[in-house]
Amino acid sequence: MPAVSKREQIVSQALTLFYQNGFNATGIDRIIKEAGVSKKTLYNHFRSKDELVLATLRKRDELFRNNLMRETERLALAPQDRLLALFDAVGNWFNEVSFSGCMFINASAEFSGSDNPNHMVCAEHKRLVRDYIKSLAEQAGAKDPEELANQLNMIIEGAIVNAHVEGNKDAAKRAKKMGEVFINLAL
Amino acid sequence: MPAVSKREQIVSQALTLFYQNGFNATGIDRIIKEAGVSKKTLYNHFRSKDELVLATLRKRDELFRNNLMRETERLALAPQDRLLALFDAVGNWFNEVSFSGCMFINASAEFSGSDNPNHMVCAEHKRLVRDYIKSLAEQAGAKDPEELANQLNMIIEGAIVNAHVEGNKDAAKRAKKMGEVFINLAL
């Protein structure tokens, strides 16, 4: 077995291409070409493009949340500060050159039916992010951690949209100020 | 000239299909079939699918903002109340059976480059909505109408995402409570 399996190569390239160019706009041929694998290999690992999309979204969820947690916890140590550091972490994300919005919001746009498996993975991702924010709120001693998590999450979602659609790289700064209001109310 | 021009028929059907199924996933053949026009007619009115997408987004902007303004002003008369009524208006939208998120957020997902004309119309739409909220904030006598508009807008964007990705039909209620905090701070 090589260090990086063919499967990982495929998912990794699909991740980049789907994120930058969209799901329907990215063909299988492009993915195998840039991943450097044959079409047969791709269809050995995934029964269909849809299955690859699903695997890609799951991988993105894993990578994104790990990174969000790592960054947030690197930027601040005290639990109260970490709720605020969350906004700095997403701010750094907005300023990455490859930033192209939230892949799950994007996927939800293309797979719009709420019963679509791809759409459902997106909803699951959002729930997991909110769960993480809730855990931070608990550690910070919020009166109602779930409520605070819902509020902060909603602000962050708004900031993501603002950053992507309008290209406002400072969306996280405003979001942070707004988040501070609710954090102060909740502690 | 008929009451409804062929052009309007085409845009109207494209609006529905693009909104429900996405832009790349909706083919020209489907549009002309459901609009009941020939392909030649479509290409007489629009030089390309991209041009139709652009016209469709412009139409949607017009319809959406007109409706938002009408609803908001119908639901409340006093300027201060109208800032809050905004959230009721979007709440009603979330609960429409055909609700499929914000068409401009969806379009931004598929046309991700910020220099893409379709993407630019989305950014323009968002600016115009914010302008409207700002005008409400001015009428309500907010200290900093632009700041308040930015805040309320960000909350609404978050609610739209929450409503669409996770199917949370009550997103507008939470958003309204959050908006109230900033309205009270700003008046």
Place this chain on the structure above:
DNA sequence: TTAATGGTATACATATCTGTGTACTTTAGA
């Protein structure tokens, strides 16, 4: 050595995509 595994390359089947071309028909206004 041999057989299985997993890979490549490539042609192919089938469908659908956008966009054009042709020939006929409808419609509306002078």
Place this chain on the structure above:
DNA sequence: TCTAAAGTACACAGATATGTATACCATTAA
């Protein structure tokens, strides 16, 4: 009523989509 514009129907071109089939190659383990 005649003419011009606008429409329909439909074939078609060329590109691209997903997915399959065939033939061959490299590695590895029995």
